[in-house]
Amino acid sequence: xxxxxxxxxxxxxxxxxxxxxxxxxxxxxxxxxxxxxxxxxxxxxxxxxxxxxxxxxxxxxxxxxxxxxxxxxxxxxxxxxxxxxxxxxxxxxxxxxxxxxxxxxxxxxxxxxxxxxxxxxxxxxxxxxxxxxxxxxxxxxxxxxxxxxxxxxxxxx
Ligand SMILES: [Zn+2]
Numbered sequence: 684x685x686x687x688x689x690x691x692x693x694x695x696x697x698x699x700x701x702x703x704x705x706x707x708x709x710x711x712x713x714x715x716x717x718x719x720x721x722x723x724x725x726x727x728x729x730x731x732x733x734x735x736x737x738x739x740x741x742x743x744x745x746x747x748x749x750x751x752x753x754x755x756x757x758x759x760x761x762x763x764x765x766x767x768x769x770x771x772x773x774x775x776x777x778x779x780x781x782x783x784x785x786x787x788x789x790x791x792x793x794x795x796x797x798x799x800x801x802x803x804x805x806x807x808x809x810x811x812x813x814x815x816x817x818x819x820x821x822x823x824x825x826x827x828x829x830x831x832x833x834x835x836x837x838x839x840x
Contacts (some may be wrong), residue, residue, distance in 0.1 A: 690734055691796060694801060704801055708727060726815050727818075737789075752766055752769055752770075798817050
């Protein structure tokens with residue numbers, strides 16, 4: 684019998700891990716022309732990370748920054764190039780993006796979500812862009828609803 688991922692609510696095979704779904708998604712994505720390296724790939728990685736604050740282990744600051752980047756990308760206010768620059772700044776070695784093992788879990792939304800990784804795994808080359816965007820939008824909107832006021836108001840860059 685399937686288990687349920689405690690973070691994103693997706694069904695997980697007994698003894699399996701939700702991360703296996705994500706790896707399967709990356710393999711699937713690689714078969715779609717143009718998808719790897721595109722904004723869709725950023726959506727997929729960001730969305731999975733945002734749905735898994737415990738197993739991915741990002742700090743609260745890193746999660747909020749990622750949410751902001753995803754929301755800005757979805758509204759078209761930031762380009763993929765600018766996103767890569769932001770990511771480089773955020774991970775330039777002076778900033779820690781992962782929690783230490785002894786740190787408590789981040790206060791964050793856990794499932795259910797409008798869309799989860801298993802929903803996206805049904806994609807074909809034709810439906811992949813819409814499914815990924817629906818997944819990303821569902822997560823960005825859910826988080827925005829939960830965190831009306833983000834801890835830092837600096838959206839520049
Ligand atoms: Zn999950």
